[in-house]
Amino acid sequence: AIVWTTFLDKSDTEDALRKLSEKGLIVKNEKREGFHRIPIYDLVQELADKVGTEQKSLLGIKMKKLPGVVKNLKQLSHAIQAVKSSIEEEDVEKTIENFEPLIDPTKYGQEMIEQFFEEHREIRLWKIRLKDRGLFYLQDNKQKMLNVFDNIEVTVTKQLRNEITPS
Numbered sequence: 001a002i003v004w005t006t007f008l009d010k011s012d013t014e015d016a017l018r019k020l021s022e023k024g025l026i027v028k029n030e031k032r033e034g035f036h037r038i039p040i041y042d043l044v045q046e047l048a049d050k051v052g053t054e055q056k057s058l059l060g061i062k063m064k065k066l067p068g069v070v071k072n073l074k075q076l077s078h079a080i081q082a083v084k085s086s087i088e089e090e091d092v093e094k095t096i097e098n099f100e101p102l103i104d105p106t107k108y109g110q111e112m113i114e115q116f117f118e119e120h121r122e123i124r125l126w127k128i129r130l131k132d133r134g135l136f137y138l139q140d141n142k143q144k145m146l147n148v149f150d151n152i153e154v155t156v157t158k159q160l161r162n163e164i165t166p167s
Contacts (some may be wrong), residue, residue: 006154008067012150017032017041018064018070020041021041024044025043025044025047026042026043026044027042027044027114028040028041029041029042031058049145057098059122065139072108072111072162073156073159073160073163075108076108076111076156077097077153077156077157077160079101079102079107079108080149080153081153082098083095083098083099083102083149084146084149084150084153087138087142087145087146088142088146090135090138090139090142092109092130092134092138095130095131096127096131099126099127099130100127102120103124103125103127105125114157116152117153119148119151119152122148126141126145
């Protein structure tokens with residue numbers, strides 16, 4: 001249930017709730033307390049899944065629960081940021097280590113294969129070449145690697161925005 005306080009009068013609030021209900025964004029339910037019925041407005045489940053929900057724990061601390069897709073995209077975005085920073089620092093060991101989650105199917109490898117097949121193949125190739133040739137290979141291909149990860153990051157950010165904002 002959504003609870004909020006506004007400085008609007010009752011008619012403005014009811015008008016806004018009616019419009020949201022007509023658009024199918026909220027659902028009206030009624031809660032009984034004694035002989036009174038109190039209207040309760042909830043988000044449509046589809047919208048609540050996209051936005052995420054806050055739940056209170058036993059201590060009253062609110063915990064935000066993100067939808068699974070959004071959480072995965074955020075983690076993928078953080079992994080890409082880590083790779084980009086290690087490439088910019090020209091740290092070969094750290095770069096190879098940061099490539100691993102993007103290749104490993106148990107982490108983000110499956111998503112990378114599904115959404116970025118060519119880039120996934122290039123990352124695997126870069127990992128092998130970095131192990132063989134080291135810093136020289138990283139310096140020679142630094143800009144190409146950064147461009148590929150920038151493109152992946154832009155796509156992930158667009159997908160993240162599409163998942164968060166309602167259509």
